Amino acid sequence: MTRRKLPKWLLYTLGAIILVGLGIAVYVYKIFLGPSVTDSQPYFYVYTNDTYENVLRRIRTDNIVSDVKAFDYAAKAMKYPNSVKAGRYKLEKGMSNRRFIGNLRGGYQEPVKLQFANIRLKEDFAGFLGRNFEADSLQFISILNNEAIAEKYGFTTENFYTMFIPNTYQFYWNTSADKVIDRFYEEYKKFWNEERLAKAKQLNLSPIEVSILASIVRGEALHNDEMPMIAGLYLNRLKKGILLQADPTVIFAHQDFTIRRVLNRHLNIDNPYNTYRYKGLPPGPINMPPIVAIDAVLNPAQHNYIYMCAKDDFSGYHAFAETVAEHQINARKFQKALDERNIKK
Structure with a gap:
């Protein structure tokens, strides 16, 4: 029994379909799973009240990914524009868009390891905190100099500085200034056992x-x-x-x-x-x-x-x-x- 050969036009059609399919697969792989993140910086920061447009603009300006259009396509496909979350996100060279966007969308940020000692003045401490949090030093010093806030914790503005015990702490970068102070008070109470x-x-x-x-x-x-x-x-x-x-x-x-x-x-x-x-x-x-x-x-x-x-x-x-x-x-x-x-x- 002899096998019938497929018509050439059908072979060409099948070949074209396979090639198109492979092209689509390669394109999809590149957009979602291929290496994307550069080594331009170790962390990417998303600020409170940032829009997707803000995020995309900084990704482009700071050269965070190798192909911004591919990132944009993947982000929209993964519905990230409606799920922007503030935070400090660790970057790794070659990280895929899928993983990067997944972290951004899920708010999976890396905590800030805060270690301090030998800080002489509370103004210096406010500056230190401002360099490690989204809140700036002015927000922190305004709290440290606020009589009502100091009294709330059982201090005066003169001795409020004794509430901060030098040690190693972990915070999320976008923790608000007042929540940071609350956390230090909780640690103070634990210290004074x-x-x-x-x-x-x-x-x-x-x-x-x-x-x-x-x-x-x-x-x-x-x-x-x-x-x-x-x-x-x-x-x-x-x-x-x-x-x-x-x-x-x-x-x-x-x-x-x-x-x-x-x-x-x-x-x-x-x-x-x-x-x-x-x-x-x-x-x-x-x-x-x-x-x-x-x-x-x-x-x-x-x-x-x-x-x-x-x-x-x-x-x-x-x-x-x-x-x-x-x-x-x-x-x-x-x-x-x-x-x-x-x-x-």
Whole structure:
């Protein structure tokens, strides 16, 4: 039995259909599944209230994908224009439109890992937050300086800064400024657990006062292992009703952090942060104290020292004393060392 050959016209037609089908498959693959995202930047940001047109314009301007028309077609096919969600989206070179658009449409953004320490002023902290969130630094500083908001959390605008515990946190980039502050308050309450609260009570200090003192300890200490000694000294002074006379508070009062040598003329400033003139703790912290400083105050070294002076070897450690006579000897050694190095201010 002989097989009948297909007519040539039919073979040509079938071949054309196959070629068209392959072309369509290749085109669809390129649009949806093929490599699309470039390496122009590591993240793509979609802002609150952005429209699809805004998103598409930045994708084109920032060269986010290799073929903007293909992205646009895929986005519309996947109904993304009606599902724009704010966020910080991680980009990977070669990521397909389907995956990229799926993340955008689903709001699958990568959290911001927020890690901070040693931020001196709340203005600096507001700037730091503004660089890591959609909200800018002005929004954050307006909250930190808002008396009603501070009172809502149990603080004043002077001591509000003690609410922020240096640590590592995760947030979504588009978290609003007020929600960010709410989250820090929740972390603050977790930090001040029953054990820490009990230790603060034994010292007859509130958590706020502990943090203020810890900021002074942080200002004095160059080495973490000396913090409990310094904390014990200032606690001794508080118990005896002696002026704290902490040089870092004088520098803070002047707002001149270039001062390396506190002189008599610096001590005359009439400012509540000047602990050479005002008894007790200042009204707020002079920096953002780290956890190690807070815990040093809660677990101070037990001793009778009420005086200290930086050692003349410039090791960053201090010479401690119980009497004025001992302290004057230590102070003269340090003053001589400063003079020898021509450190005048």
